[in-house]
Amino acid sequence: MDSPGHVTVLEHPTFLVTCAAGREADARRELRKALGAAEVRSLFLKGNLLLETPGQSREAVLTLLREAKTETVGRIVPVSVEAAIGREAEHMATLGEAALAATAFCAGDTFKVECKRRGEHAFSSQDVQRQVGMYLEAHSPGAFRFEAPDYLVAVEIFQDRAWVGCCVPDDVVHKTITKMRIYAPGERPLNRAEKKLREALQVFGLTVTPGMRALDLGAAPGGWSKALAEEGAEVLAVDPADLDPEVASLPNVTHFRGHSQDLLSLPDLGRFALLTNDMNLDPAESAAIVLPLIPLLEPGGAVVMTVKFMTPRREEHVRDALRVLGPHFEVHRQKRLPHNAKETTLLLRGPKP
Numbered sequence: 001m002d003s004p005g006h007v008t009v010l011e012h013p014t015f016l017v018t019c020a021a022g023r024e025a026d027a028r029r030e031l032r033k034a035l036g037a038a039e040v041r042s043l044f045l046k047g048n049l050l051l052e053t054p055g056q057s058r059e060a061v062l063t064l065l066r067e068a069k070t071e072t073v074g075r076i077v078p079v080s081v082e083a084a085i086g087r088e089a090e091h092m093a094t095l096g097e098a099a100l101a102a103t104a105f106c107a108g109d110t111f112k113v114e115c116k117r118r119g120e121h122a123f124s125s126q127d128v129q130r131q132v133g134m135y136l137e138a139h140s141p142g143a144f145r146f147e148a149p150d151y152l153v154a155v156e157i158f159q160d161r162a163w164v165g166c167c168v169p170d171d172v173v174h175k176t177i178t179k180m181r182i183y184a185p186g187e188r189p190l191n192r193a194e195k196k197l198r199e200a201l202q203v204f205g206l207t208v209t210p211g212m213r214a215l216d217l218g219a220a221p222g223g224w225s226k227a228l229a230e231e232g233a234e235v236l237a238v239d240p241a242d243l244d245p246e247v248a249s250l251p252n253v254t255h256f257r258g259h260s261q262d263l264l265s266l267p268d269l270g271r272f273a274l275l276t277n278d279m280n281l282d283p284a285e286s287a288a289i290v291l292p293l294i295p296l297l298e299p300g301g302a303v304v305m306t307v308k309f310m311t312p313r314r315e316e317h318v319r320d321a322l323r324v325l326g327p328h329f330e331v332h333r334q335k336r337l338p339h340n341a342k343e344t345t346l347l348l349r350g351p352k353p
């Protein structure tokens with residue numbers, strides 16, 4: 001497509017759809033079944049689809065998708081503008097222009113920018129949120145508002161392409177993914193994930209003792225929670241997706257079906273000796289989610305976290321995560337484990353008071 005800086009207003013209603021990674025074909029089938037004719041293509045990163053619906057209105061598509069019975073479709077975000085961008089910080093200006101083209105604010109309208117960035121850039125999701133917010137405030141009658149804004153401006157970045165949309169917050173559809181895995185319960189992936197955590201605990205010299213409390217972020221389908229629970233830990237498993245029934249039924253595993261970002265709104269979580277984090281997110285984003293949870297750790301407590309290599313610049317991803325979390329811990333170690341494919345594992349121990 002076009003060179004960086006080019007902004008295109010899309011002709012047809014378009015949506016970014018997340019689905020279970022590896023389940024793209026199922027998600028495509030579910031979308032087509034719900035909508036009839038629709039064009040669906042895969043994006044840069046597994047588990048992300050672009051849906052175009054010529055001849056149907058955005059509202060009709062959202063209603064149909066909200067009502068459709070699906071198993072593999074997650075979040076559906078309406079977008080209306082596509083932008084070609086580069087990796088450098090100057091490309092945030094293009095995102096500002098794209099956001100302006102996607103919005104039509106009147107005086108008194110309030111908005112919030114939410115960016116999800118995939119790929120390798122000289123800017124973070126937070127940088128985009130800030131810059132695009134400032135651009136919109138300068139060039140439109142809209143005003144930024146963090147709490148309960150009228151509109152949500154979604155900026156979804158996939159390496160050198162960005163899609164931008166503006167909608168009322170309720171228009172973003174959140175469906176529950178109930179079919180995460182290609183394999184049957186108890187088969188390979190659960191076991192592999194279990195192995196990965198067991199290796200990490202061994203390499204980092206961490207002992208899980210009966211009754212110890214563990215907070216497992218990004219827990220589904222439940223390999224890590226299972227490994228912890230089998231050592232006797234009391235596990236709070238956090239994930240919007242289902243746990244494998246074998247894990248969900250363990251007496252010492254409690255599933256919080258939601259995002260880790262929502263944990264602090266729960267009352268009385270108590271303290272944890274161990275926080276494990278295997279969320280499949282950009283490492284900087286993943287670390288930023290862990291940051292406000294550090295006070296939940298007991299003195300001497302530990303974080304075991306996988307750093308997902310979203311791009312070939314592996315060391316940069318490790319640095320990103322350590323930049324956020326490192327200063328808050330006495331000890332940090334990194335280890336590429338035999339069961340780490342496109343990731344490495346970090347240990348952070350001894351939260352600083």
Ligand SMILES: C[S@@+](CC[C@H](N)C(=O)[O-])C[C@H]1O[C@@H](n2cnc3c(N)ncnc32)[C@H](O)[C@@H]1O
Nearest residue numbers: 193218219220221222223224259260278279280
């Ligand atoms: C690689 S899988 C985790 C595998 C897991 N450790 C196991 O042993 O089975 C990544 C998980 O992170 C979850 N996830 C992604 N973002 C999340 C968030 N913000 N809060 C909680 N879970 C999240 C996904 O739903 C997905 O189930």
